[in-house]
Amino acid sequence: MSKPKVLITGASKGLGLAIAKKLNPDYTLILHASKAENITELREGNHVLAADLSDPEELKNFCKALKTEHGDELFAIINNAGIALDKPLTFQPERDIDAMIAVNLKAPITISKVAVKLFGLKGKGVIINLSSCVAETGNAFQSVYAATKAGLIAFSKSLAKEVGAVYHDHQIRVLSIAPGFIQTPMTDAIPETEKEKYLKMIPAQRFGQADEVAETVAFLLSDKASYINGSCIDINGGLF
């Protein structure tokens, strides 16, 4: 029997790659990155579907390909791709604001729209959106990023309720995950002095590892998590 398919956006590195490695034995993966050549691992037995999610035309073609090439066997989507362009709001260029809204919020919403329709036909499926702890706490110089991530939590909760209102006898769940400070290429870019400040705020006294987020994703996709729906799962070592 063929394995169910899971789309992971932003699977080239960081959390997306860790999630892909964790899910690889149990699912057929649709690995996404902005360019196909950025997917350098796990290509064998899986699929690569590239799109620059800040480009509306590429997002449209990506959704079309997802539906026509993988729609029948699609079991879950992990909306993980994201960008953080940190700046004081008064110095934030409009193109950065547009890019964060497009990649972090518009793309997950548009991809979820395709997925929820496909899942509705089968009565089964899971959507997981990668939010951030800053959606709940706020963070200086990340007001736009935090707004997009807060939007994802509200979107996930609302869509979970909508699915319950529209479909009967279904096993469709919509969730979000709010990681704290996890070691990835995104956080590697933060200056050491800033990292030290964050470390002092984390009761666990260490940064998180991408594997720890991947474990949670694998659990949330499993039947063991069948009653967890609409929730935002914090993975932050106690940081708030």
Ligand SMILES: NC(=O)c1ccc[n+]([C@@H]2O[C@H](COP(=O)([O-])OP(=O)(O)OC[C@H]3O[C@@H](n4cnc5c(N)ncnc54)[C@H](OP(=O)(O)O)[C@@H]3O)[C@@H](O)[C@H]2O)c1
């Ligand atoms: N790391 C943390 O501490 C942390 C904390 C809270 C939330 N998060 C969230 O978790 C997710 C993953 O973060 P990460 O730390 O793994 O980030 P990362 O290492 O920077 O990886 C980002 C991923 O997103 C993809 N991506 C970025 N811009 C894109 C675009 N325009 N079109 C298509 N794909 C694009 C990248 O693909 P390419 O390689 O092709 O560019 C890459 O695969 C993000 O949504 C982030 O906001 C992370």
